[in-house]
Amino acid sequence: MAESPTSRTLKRLRDQGYLAAVVEKTIPKTFIKQDLYGFIDILAIKGCETLAIQATSYTNVAHRVNKISEHDNLGAVREAGWGIEVWGWHKKGNRWQVRVVDVS
8 A cells, every 4th residue: 555645744754753643634424634724734843843744745735835825824823833844745766755845
């Protein structure tokens, strides 16, 4: 089974020393996923840093950045001092690579 962008992101964050958790939920009896505050898949903490991440494929990075930039909750998350990033994954040869875009 293929590893998802979310699972790759969790692994990388944990390797970097973050405590990370999925905060996206699936609405029961549907296939609908709901992100925390409308755009956060993963929440990670390390020391006094809080990082909100949208995990996706490389080809969807621009769409996710636009989605976050236009979201009504963006200001509140920024005001809380959280870092906000979009992590877009793609495979180059036999290795997975990530493009990180800071939306903070």
